[in-house]
Amino acid sequence: MDRLSQLAGSGKSPKAKAIRAGHGGINSIAPPGERSINQIRMTLSQFIDAYSKGKWNISDVPCPPCFDKSKGFFQPPECYNELTRSKVAQQYIDLPHWNEAYIFKKIISKIRKEFGINGISISVIDGTKTLIKFEHLLGLVDIPRIASIDSHTILSQGYFLLLNASEDWRTQSNPFVNGIPHIKFYLGVPLTNKNGINIGVLSIFDSFVRREFSPDKIRSFQLYAKEIMKILETPISIVQVKFSIYKPIQCETHSDNYADDIKKLAKKIGRATSKGEQMFNIFEKDGSGGPYSPNHTFRFKRNSEEFNVKSSQILFEKMLNAGNIKNGAAQLSKFIVNDIGIDFAYILEIRIAESYLIGKEYFPSKQKEIDVNKFTFSSKLVKDTSKNAHNDCITRIIGYHGCNYANLNIEDEIHSAAFSSEFGIHYQNSRQTSLHNDGILIPFFRHNSKLVRKHRVKKANEQNQGSNDDIDLYFRSGGYLVACYNEGIKPDSFNPEIISEIFEYATILRKIYLSS
Template sequence: MARQRRLPPGAHHPQQLMQQQPSMNHVPLISLQQNSLTPIPLTREMFFEAYGRGKWNLSVVPRPECLTGTTLLKAPEAYYEIRRLKCVESYDSLPHWNNNVRFNALLQKAKDMFGCKGASVSLVGSKFQTVKHEINLGFKKCARSISLDAHAVLSSRFFAMLDASTDWRTETSPLIIGPPDIRYYVGVPLLTPSKEAIGIFAIFDSFPRGKLQEETVTIMKQMAAEIMEYLDKPTYSNKQMKSNALDLTKGKKTNEAVDLILKQYGRATGADSGSSIVFETDGSGSAYMQNQSLRFSRFNAPLGDLIDLSVWSRLLSCRNSKLAAMTLCSHLMNSLGFDCVYIMNIRITELFIIESKYFPPINEIEIENYKCKNMLQGNGEENISMKIIAIQGMDGAGQNFSPNFHYKGLKSEFGVAYTSTDRLCRFHSGICMPFHKEPSKLVRKKKFSKQSQIGPDDPIELYHRSNGYLVACFNTNIKDHNMKEIGYGYNCASILRRLYLMNN
């Protein structure tokens, strides 16, 4: 009979250890007890995203540490740039711009009223500022990289520089150190009915000013509104449009009109889901089927010095958002040396109560526009829903993704960095960054009705709903990631946001 080997006191047989050791799917991904969570500092890429949101008044912006030494700042794209550019395109070729008498009179009036050197009306496109009308500006087109109007379309309400030669964003701009020698500048946005800033109505002078008069902005906003009201008017009456339509159906005029459309746009091959006519210029489709091998991107390529265009191209070529997210996760693993990367959608619902008199008679409101936030009182725990969009480096099925950790990631300003020496977890360092947040809303639990018998002091219940996307990158060992790596990862994730996760 074989002699059984005795084990030292307290020791376990290997087979027992195997039975007691939890499977890898049940090992916590991160330590919930022995961890350190620190805020991720502002990177250059994060600053540009925040700058382009249109939430700040950008007249005075302190130079962040990540842009130390900058003396000329190229204005980034708007956060919702694709949507904005569609509006710019729809206004760019309006025949209204040919009314030189009207626009010259308006600009001369502004010049005289505010005692300035000149004034201008411009549209800000993807690469250029196109000056529609100007007095003493001296150019009809300007690169967006040096345009003051490009900053102004990103600013809330207005954009003013009392002395552009002393502002870190423009002190070495050719528009400031050379003709037209701008020092004092005030621009107000030209807003479409959907509140998209397509361009700027501006005044400027070659001498700095000590202060901005409040009535200057008020009057300029009224003049900008008048410009947009004029641009939004139809150029023909309904009677004229019907007459023109009848003329196009007669003989030679019909052929001439068709030939013109074919020359400019190609042949109509179908309609998209929005009932817009789709035209095709290469002649390979039919009247009922588009050429599937011909693919035109509906996205304008972003500014190349702020975005890795090779990543943009790779994600743009993906068939859908899930494949693009998987491609992004793989790219970040390979380029930045992470052991696991995933993209997560997280939704948070929190219940609050507030007296009825502090909430408007509507069913929901964006919390950024709500002036009584400090009156809200918590009324229960938050409900957190998480969905993995894509993951690389491990199987996401059955894994324990900590709701509390990802809640902190979404609620943070720029993200959190994680480190832990806990041996009973899989990952010991990493970063978690929110790269797209939908506007948070307060929603009545019970819908508002004019028949509701609610007194001003009666409490009402509100849901605070937050929704966003996180990119989480982890290592099995403790590893520090510098600002350049963090910024690059964030920027790549923002490409996914622009192409697939936004309502463009």
């Protein structure tokens, strides 16, 4: 784990300068000496949330302990920024470029020749379906996202490679793996627009397992995806002129002869049971009829931890109609209290600034701030422990339900501890001397953390560490928490299934008001 991951996950809580819910009120939760705090283990909904962010190459992601493979099919989740992504994808679905079929067929031909593989697909993924724009040996025009391997690919960093899809925990129950076209090998590359949004997938597949597929071949295949996106983002008039040399000359006589040949062949061997160029065609000599599409019936067992779809739809409508994040947070808190059956819930915004030092040679002299994810010298950061170090934690409750807001008195040390944790914390007061004695606090949205330069350069003799001039920095992070409490301690009241459901509810608020 690098230094910045440690900062985000396990650093000491900074001194609180809180905008609290009330002053001088009763203790809503027990003071530090009387309470116990334990880290929450990752739940299924939290794993799915991390999986959906597109920050991993998911080719070798192991099955998490929170997912029981025996309970069913792992449905590819929506993208973290799905509302934005699907809107952008819609702009590509009906582009006139797709009518220039000869361009994409030329690309498919080149791919078949270079990689020696026949199964190929070019798709655009909307809100509910994978729309197949061009394909070879797939024979479908669209696939539900729940069954599409491409729906995993748009969540992967760079590419998604399966050497044996029948043994991967995500795809071993997939109907296209167990049935026609019997996919075993699969390589998909996201079709990414100039703003970094994945709108679809270029993929190749085969019914035979591969032992390896070299990084050089993957990079070469990625170039074809970039070529397709370059075509789609070029004005159609320019595309038509540039690729006009590849446009075939129409030959009516040849087409008529070809159709006659097909009719003669059909009389001899019967009709094909598959539409298009399937890997396995069966012909029925029944004397009449035409080819028909394979019948894929998508049936999957529902995992016991799966989010309640009906409840999510009700909550989504309530929060969408709320109009703003404050009203949405109030609706969310009320829904959690009523649906889960707990005593008190609130949504809290948190912002943290911690003091750090770094040698001036590691921080660009002309930059005031750097995105943490783009900083390459995280190991050089040192926590500022001097008396002049300045640490802030500012919080704001934006929605609540189940308790008198004016009487709350919750110090922000517990909020900071929860936000700095990976999956949240579970608080308990076994003596039950406070208003709320059992609760969970879960982060559900984090802003991109930044390193921000302070106004002056601190000399080495001012701090007791380092031999060169160091730069003062703030490590600034922030986001949102959902907190839920019960007055008494009830056995199993915050079990993994309930925690997973609460987190899933909170992500709806995020999708509508924070990440879109």
